[in-house]
Amino acid sequence: MIEEILNNIVTKNDLRQNLSELRKEVKDRANKLSLLYKLGNNYDVLFQLLEHEDAKVRKSAALLIGELGIEEALDFLYNKYIKEDILFIRSSYIVAMGHLNCQRYIEAFKDQVKELSKIELTPENTKHVLEELRELTAIIVQCEGITSHKFIGYKEQFNIILLTNRNYTSVTLAQLEGMKAKEFNAGIMLQTNRIEEVLTIRTYQELLFSIAGMKTCPADVHEAAKTIVDSNLLEFLTNSHIGKLPFYFRVEVKSKLPLDKKSEFAKKLALEIERLSERKFINNTSNYEFEIRVIQNKEGNYNLLVKLYTIPDDRFVYRKNVIANSIKPVNAALVVELVKDYLKPNATVLDPFCGVGTMLIERHKKVKANTMYGIDILEEAIEGARINTEEAHLIAHYINKDFFEFTHEYLFDEVITNMPFAMCRITKDEIYEIYDRFFVKIKKHLNENAILILYSHDKETVHKLAKARGYLILNSYEISMKEGTYVFVLSCDIC
Template sequence: MIDALLTRLKDGIEIRQTLSKIRQAIKDEEAFSDLYNIMWDQTNLLIPLLQSEDAKTRKNTALLMGDLAMDDFLEPLFTAYQKEETLFVRGSYLTAMKNFDYEELLPKLHKQYDKLCTQKTAEENKKHIEEEIRLLRELIIEEEGIPMHTFTGMNRKHQCVLLTNRNHADFVATQLTELGLKPTVFSAGVHVVTDALEPLLSLRTYQEMLFEPDMLKPCSFDAKAIVSMLLQSDLLTFLQQDHKGDTPFYYRIELKSNKDLRFKSDLTKKIASTLELESNRMLLNSPSHYEIELRIIENEEGNCSIMVKYFTLPDHRFSYRTESVAASIKPTDAALLAALAQPYMAEDAQVLDPFCGVGTMLIERQKIQKANTSYGIDIYPTAIAKAQENTQNAGQIIHYINKDFFNFTHEYLFDEIFTNMPFAAGKTTQQEIVQLYEQFFKKIPSLLTKEGKVILYTHNATEAKKIAAKNSYKLLAAFPYRNKPRTDLLIFSR
């Protein structure tokens, strides 16, 4: 296939179309390898095509060079970019350059970026010029990063939205009330007004903190209405009041909507391009490198709310969790589960997690209720190594053992089992999970004191309750946790 396409290229047969077919073909790894090896000493086959009279041939050539990312292509690409007069082609050179080491070209890229940002552009050319500016900015940011602002609004009055587990927003609201605040519960979390953010930053049971500027009122979920609201709101002033620094704010847009991807992509582009121009490029959209997020959330009536998330305000609550595996529970979930279960936890308890994974459940349990000794068991050595790393980061002492729980014995009994139970996923079937629960409840009497508690986070509440009852364990409490997929926190004793 590749040999035949290269022959057509050499013979000048439908060059533009042939270049497209080559790019399509090398999506296959073997075809890519074949082309790369052939082109190793034949780079001059492509370089002259950058001077073709046909604009689309120049475009396709540049993109193919970018696919191959061979060092010999960078200088010809940049030279061709500088000479290119057809606007819709210019971005192709910049797109291609992303795959190269272009650090030495940064001064020239900066110069071109500044030139385009300050020059007057005819209306019919704006679309292509703005795209070129965006691509230049992406190249510069990829190498240099973005200048970060310093958050200084810790004691400024804010309307905060804490997104929570939907079934337990009231629990988080109670915690906020205990801090002397007056929270309001809504469908996705809790709204609170405060002029002291520090206490909120230590609360472990919410998922995210967003800010709701007074001037960002709900509006229709369409580009014109959203842009109008953002411009009228003086969003830039709001951001500046919370930060130190006079450089532009780099942001991303996060759309929470059931609309299709094309609609959301078009909407994002319209919002971003207008904000950039109207803010004199003090608000710059950068999906990969950013310090602000504009969260735009569509409701059932077709309107939307606009909120702000600050990445300039670091969330250190779970910074210990540097290691994880695919099945790891989210730290915010583990923290909330531990808080819900706290009334059933004994002080100075001996605690066991028989399926500990990377240690998150035990670490969060220790933060909410100090244990005497904690043990974590897991059959996977990788998980144990990661758990040890996370625990060290958390400044805690937990004993981890790489072993099958069902072969585990211990010299003394535990006061509590606190665990995230395995569930059917991948090659593990539901029948195997039911068998595991049967084994689990038969095993734990040999490890648990008569007064001991079994605290389970489970995807299989119905089976867990039946099997527990059959093994003489009574249900003390049940907390519906998540609706889709259904999960529960169950607490048993003998």
């Protein structure tokens, strides 16, 4: 296939179509290496296409050269870029050079940014000039990084949205004592100048800012961008940070649109924000300091919020390692907050399916335990748990073993675990058997009046087997109806 397409290009047969096909093919690494092998060190067939009279051929050829990583092409690409007078393809040369080691041209790129910034924008050139500026900025940031702003607004008054588990907004609300806060369907709306206290709360999923003037707007790129730029966003950012303009941002669209439509809207919106803000806000999808969250509501309009990446979120900084079935730390934090009245200070605690240790760590952070043991059959999980626990500055004993082969000389006051669930090659029937064996074996490790806290994907199995094996369900909590996750608090009635 590669050879056939290359031959068509050599013979100049339907160049647009064949260049497009070749670019698709070389996305596969094996095909890319195959093409480079066939070309040897002779890239003239591609370089010549940069001289072609058809602008779209020049564009595709430039992009292909970049994607192939042909370092010898850098000077040629730069010279063609400088001389190119067709606006819509100029940015393609920059994208191509971005794949190469173009450090020596960075100062030239900066000069070009200054020149482009002087151009008077018209309906005819706006899109292409902004696209060129966008790619030049991206390549400069790629080589030099960005000078990040430092957040200093810890005493500022903010309107904050805390996204939480929808079933338990009240759990987070209860931790905001003395603050002006109220629940809504997705979390908490909060007005406070005590953001440092808010940042320590472990049960919210995300912290977003509501900006004065950034009101709900129609699903229109220009209207949304104008609403954002005309709002107090710039004042909000400059008052709460140290550093000079610009600020770097990304756009995240939450809607029912197909992925390609969402991506297209986000890209157009970002460009329009750059234009209207006179590049005080610069879009960069890799290096950014804040995110504009665009959320479609039931009426089809967009709610606009801001997420800052300049504020360190250290709540779960210990979690350096995860495995496929790891519980999210915010969910583990919610679990222990829900069951806190059942947690015993200085208890001996066992997690028989500990994964990377998240449940034990969050349990200890809520109520200090005495001795903690974690068991897991996966060596990778145990290694991760040891690292995570050390990062959390805690001590726990981890054993790489099948729980059903585990023995111990003394008993435990508490069991807390994320129970195994059906995934990949583990079937529902196998999970049922694991639960049944678990309820039998765990009794051998329990002190009198011991408590079991199970995070489970199998509600019916717990109800059926717990009763059959002599356990009382003291309480249960639905965590997510969509994911089918529940927390059960059990005691052993017959142990």
